[in-house]
Amino acid sequence: MDNISIARLLDETASLLEIDAADPFRIRSYRRAAEAVEQQTTQLVTLVDDPKQLLAIPGIGKSMAANIQALLSTGTIPLREELLQKYKPTMLELLRLPGMGPKTVALVWSACQVSDIDSLEAAAKAGHLTKLPRMGEKFVTKLLKGIEDHRKNSSRFRVDKAQYHADIISNLIREFPGIDEITPAGSLRRGRETVGDLDLLVTGPACESDVVSAAVEYVAALPLIDKLLAKGQNKVSFTLRNNLQVDVRLLPRSGYGAALQYFTGSKMHNVALRQRAIKRGLTLNEYALLRVEDNTIIAAASEADIYNALDLDYIPPEVRENSGELEAAAAHTLPHLITLADIRGDLHMHTDATDGRDTIRQMAEAALARGLKYIAITDHSKNLAMTNGMDDARAIDHIKNIRKIDAEMKGKIRVLPGIEVDILADGALDLEDTTLAQMDIVVASVHSHFNQSIEEMTTRVLRALENPYVRILGHPTGRKVLGREGYAINIDLILKRVAELGVAVEHNANPARSDLNDLNLRLAKQYGCKIVVDTDAHSTEELDQMRYGITQLRRAWLTPTDILNTKPTADSFLQSLRSKP
DNA sequence: GCCGTTTTCGGCCCGACTGTTTTCAGTCG
Numbered sequence A: 001m002d003n004i005s006i007a008r009l010l011d012e013t014a015s016l017l018e019i020d021a022a023d024p025f026r027i028r029s030y031r032r033a034a035e036a037v038e039q040q041t042t043q044l045v046t047l048v049d050d051p052k053q054l055l056a057i058p059g060i061g062k063s064m065a066a067n068i069q070a071l072l073s074t075g076t077i078p079l080r081e082e083l084l085q086k087y088k089p090t091m092l093e094l095l096r097l098p099g100m101g102p103k104t105v106a107l108v109w110s111a112c113q114v115s116d117i118d119s120l121e122a123a124a125k126a127g128h129l130t131k132l133p134r135m136g137e138k139f140v141t142k143l144l145k146g147i148e149d150h151r152k153n154s155s156r157f158r159v160d161k162a163q164y165h166a167d168i169i170s171n172l173i174r175e176f177p178g179i180d181e182i183t184p185a186g187s188l189r190r191g192r193e194t195v196g197d198l199d200l201l202v203t204g205p206a207c208e209s210d211v212v213s214a215a216v217e218y219v220a221a222l223p224l225i226d227k228l229l230a231k232g233q234n235k236v237s238f239t240l241r242n243n244l245q246v247d248v249r250l251l252p253r254s255g256y257g258a259a260l261q262y263f264t265g266s267k268m269h270n271v272a273l274r275q276r277a278i279k280r281g282l283t284l285n286e287y288a289l290l291r292v293e294d295n296t297i298i299a300a301a302s303e304a305d306i307y308n309a310l311d312l313d314y315i316p317p318e319v320r321e322n323s324g325e326l327e328a329a330a331a332h333t334l335p336h337l338i339t340l341a342d343i344r345g346d347l348h349m350h351t352d353a354t355d356g357r358d359t360i361r362q363m364a365e366a367a368l369a370r371g372l373k374y375i376a377i378t379d380h381s382k383n384l385a386m387t388n389g390m391d392d393a394r395a396i397d398h399i400k401n402i403r404k405i406d407a408e409m410k411g412k413i414r415v416l417p418g419i420e421v422d423i424l425a426d427g428a429l430d431l432e433d434t435t436l437a438q439m440d441i442v443v444a445s446v447h448s449h450f451n452q453s454i455e456e457m458t459t460r461v462l463r464a465l466e467n468p469y470v471r472i473l474g475h476p477t478g479r480k481v482l483g484r485e486g487y488a489i490n491i492d493l494i495l496k497r498v499a500e501l502g503v504a505v506e507h508n509a510n511p512a513r514s515d516l517n518d519l520n521l522r523l524a525k526q527y528g529c530k531i532v533v534d535t536d537a538h539s540t541e542e543l544d545q546m547r548y549g550i551t552q553l554r555r556a557w558l559t560p561t562d563i564l565n566t567k568p569t570a571d572s573f574l575q576s577l578r579s580k581p
Numbered sequence B: 001g002c003c004g005t006t007t008t009c010g011g012c013c014c015g016a017c018t019g020t021t022t023t024c025a026g027t028c029g
Helices: A003-019 A024-039 A051-055 A062-074 A078-086 A102-112 A117-125 A137-153 A159-174 A186-190 A212-220 A253-264 A267-279 A303-309 A325-330 A360-369 A392-408 A454-466 A491-501 A518-526 A541-555 A570-576
Strands: A181-184 A198-203 A227-231 A235-239 A245-251 A282-284 A289-291 A297-299 A374-380 A414-422 A441-445 A504-508 A530-534
Touching (some): A003 A024, A003 A062, A003 A102, A024 A062, A051 A062, A102 A117, A159 A198, A181 A186, A186 A198, A186 A253, A198 A253, A212 A227, A253 A282, A253 A303, A267 A282, A267 A325, A289 A303, A360 A374, A360 A541, A392 A414, A414 A570, A454 A491, A504 A541, A518 A530, A518 A541, A530 A541
Parallel strands (some): A198 A245, A374 A414
Antiparallel strands (some): A181 A198, A235 A245, A282 A289
């Protein structure tokens, strides 16, 4: 069992305890333990014989260490089993619906024996819920909408989770002798925000057709497989414990490019590409690009060969959606898409002063190690009390600490003082202008939206933008990739105003948080908005999530000049922002 | 359930916002 699975089970136990109305602090200790386990770089399964190392992890005490050992040896923990006698596992899914917290889940269970989404929907539609305390028409409407959204998304996995599993599986497969290359294809390679299943393409001498069976057997016996679905000549399909389906294809080097092209998609891109081939008397399939008349192979080993043989420039996977990329590749006008290496600064991150894990110095050094030239420390303001958000006095004090680290970094990397302020329901910010005036970067973000109407929400953000100290609009749509949808907002209006005022709009790179989708990114470019991409990192590791933001920018066809934090220095970046009053 | 002591028990993240209320419980970040 890997760390992520352990973390998930601990987290589920916490949720069950919540439904059971257990001691909140006990619940939190399970959540904290889950987080701690998830952040471990070494797999706990390797430490199981040495409880001392488990206990060395902050948040893991005697009982939790015993829980982890039980998980590793039996796959579950006694407390979890006990709770599952009282409650159904499907109730955990109910918690993912908006407005459904532990109390409400417990209520519908005790009052209507509702324990899963289908029966909750039925009860809602039959009007049974409005008879319960604190549940009116509005709640039911919101709930039904939430169920609909949930169904749309729940079968897909967030890109970073899929990438994590792809990396683990790839590392295991790579241990087999004669494997050279493993590439995730499909929507993961195209950089979609969510992934339905994982397609891993593998090649190397061990994948040649006369010897491939040994490698197939090896893959089919991987320890992390939950259910083996199929085992063919060169393909193994299985699911992981989290239900993610994985298809591993072992392919000879000679046809690797054709397979990569075929399985990367998208479907629409491939259809258009095959039509182009047919016009040229060629046919394209998953094995090769062939001449129709005599089946001669024209190209197969690399994707570039195939595109070039069709008189196209190489098309990066992120833009393979049949939305103009074939025409552009034919005309040699594909833009030079932005890459991770173009990014010079990260303008949104947190430290242990609020809800981050690491210190200002650790963040600065980690950013430096990642090649960045400047960062902004933007901890939370007081309204986010739960994060230990800072009031005016603390925020001003924090600037001193940031400047001190900035000086200590001796110009190797600039560390800019900033703050992430909360936009209140009336559009006001929760700190004084005199405080904001001392910050280089003020990120204004909405943190509570609930059921404000589109008009209210839009007005709220527009009002906040009028504050002259706001330099970046943080997570403008509040959109989450999975689960609860973001707030309803007139993004069109917001982006227009952002462009007029010279405020920058944030593209939040962290898939777990919120961001602009590629459509809105294109809109932002069209309106001439200044765009920054940042990680909103809460730990040094999260700085690595910049890669997911870049992929989204590439999907929107954006180039280095479209993004503000490709500016080479902190000064040139600050100059390109809305000027301070 | 963890942690750190003042070493064996008390503290641990709290305020805005909503719906259904007529004073507040529950959700969310």
